[in-house]
Amino acid sequence: MYFEHTDKVKELEEKLNEFMEEEIYPNEKTYKEQLNEGGNRWKAPQIMEELKTKAKKQGLWNLFLPNSEYGAGLTNLEYAPLAEIMGRSSIASEVFNCSAPDTGNMEVLVRFGSEDQRKKWLIPLLNGEIRSVYSMTEPEVGSSDATNISTTIVREGDEYVINGRKWFSSGANDPRCKIAIVMGKSNFEGSKHKQHSQILVPLDTTGVNVKRYIPVLGYDDAPHGHAEIEYNNVRVPASNLLLGEGRGFEISQGRLGPGRIHHCMRTIGMAERALDLMIERVKNRVTFGKLLVDQGVIRQWIADSRMEIEQARLLTLKTAYMIDKVGGKNARKEISMIKVIGSQMVSKVVDRAIQSFGAAGVSDDTPLAYMYARARALRLGDGPDEVHCEVVARLELKGK
Known part of the structure; x- marks a missing residue:
């Protein structure tokens, strides 16, 4: 490498x-x-x-x-x-x-x-003219095990009928958001990983009800937001189905691999800015007769933060290299490792930065409080840490 x-x-x-x-x-x-x-x-x-x-x-x-x-x-x-x-x-x-x-x-x-799907939805997204939502997680089941997803996508003639309730469908509150990719169950027999499908649902379709936004640790994340959506007998053309019936998990794995590592890449930048803010603060703040930067515990925080950032960056780069060379499926152990390490690393670095700022750190006068909320949420987003640790352990025990 x-x-x-x-x-x-x-x-x-x-x-x-x-x-x-x-x-x-x-x-x-x-x-x-x-x-x-x-x-x-x-x-x-x-x-x-x-x-x-x-x-x-x-x-x-x-x-x-x-x-x-x-x-x-x-x-x-x-x-x-x-x-x-x-x-x-x-x-x-x-x-x-x-x-x-x-x-x-x-x-x-x-x-x-399909060509028609790309023409209708991809091009406006590429141009930044509209925004979109990925509607997967549900409030009534443990969605960290995605086989639990119970929203139904049932074919009736030339249409699919969608029924179910989703939440943390990020972006649906944005007035520019026009299209959702919805995951639900279309087959009710056979392998549990072949029962789900994904389908394109325009948000202005009859029966789509964006019920509320869900604050995350008190932040509304406007205008993006995290929505609860009810799909009540929503009918869309059969041509809106992505790839084919029962291929929802195949699509998810293709989507979430790059998505997870993109989050990890961004956490490095977030941590770097938090560390920059901490260093600037401690060089100019005096307590008990000396600068904070001269306190041993502060210097330890700085050293720990730098070492943790560098470790996370190297594993992020290795994981990116692996995805490029062997594909996301064959890099799933690295993807799970960096998903855990990246979110935990940035949580610790931001926490230290907040502590170095004192009361100002938990206010809105700096970006640190919002960073902390985002960092904490990342330990759940795209799969909780515990699920990713289970993936790592399982693959390690198999010798892979």
């Missing part, structure tokens, strides 16, 4: 860092102010659309997509340092059309969608 960045990636890194310094960081406050204007947070701040236009003009667009016909044609390994840079700001990924769940949904459409 050779992790030296190519000249193409180095050039993109330079452009991306320059864009972050000139456009993203200075406009984080503007984004928040515009979001809060008028008492309605469920709207797209104008600054976001302005930044997206600038990013697109500079060629900093769809960098996540390995498919060169639709995206930048970068490998996962090449994309890793770029996603890390984006991860330093909560608004950055969307600016470059590289934010979840759209990235995973676009990959699904590229890999598994």
Whole structure:
């Protein structure tokens, strides 16, 4: 494995860092102010659309997509340092059309969608004209075991009828969100991993009811949000089915592998920014007659954070390399390992940064409190840590 960045990636890194310094960081406050204007947070701040236009003009667009016909044609390994840079700001990924769940949904459409499905939904997503939702998790079953998913997708003539209730369908609250990929049970016999399908459901279809947004540790994540959705006798054309009946798990594995590692890439950037903030703080804060940076415990926090970030980065790069070389299915142990390590690492680094700021760390005067909420949620998103540890242990015991 050779992790030296190519000249193409180095050039993109330079452009991306320059864009972050000139456009993203200075406009984080503007984004928040515009979001809060008028008492309605469920709207797209104008600054976001302005930044997206600038990013697109500079060629900093769809960098996540390995498919060169639709995206930048970068490998996962090449994309890793770029996603890390984006991860330093909560608004950055969307600016470059590289934010979840759209990235995973676009990959699904590229890999598994029909020509008509790609024309109708992929192209507007690639252009940043609309947003999308991945509707999988359910409130009434333990969805960490996805075979429990009970929403039904039943064929009736030339249509499929969808019934069920989903939650944490991230993005459905956004007024720009137009399409959902819904996972449900279409077959009721045979192998439990061949009973589920995935289907495209426009959110304006009769019977689709976005009931509420669900705060995460007190944050609404507007205008994105995490929705509870009721699908009540929702009818869509049979042509909206992705890939074929009973192939839902096949699609999920193709989607979640890259999706999980993208999260891990971004956690590195989040942790780096938290560490930068901590170092800046402790160099300028005096307690008990000396700077915080001269306290032994603070120096230990800095050292631990740097070591943990570097370890997580190396495993992220190895995992990206493995996905590129042998595919997500054959890199599932590495994917599960970095999913656990990345989310736990960033939780610890952000926690130390909050502690170094004292009361300010848990306020909204810094990005740390929101980082902490996001980091904690990542230990559940795309599968809880315990499930991924079970995958690692099972594969290790098999000698794989």
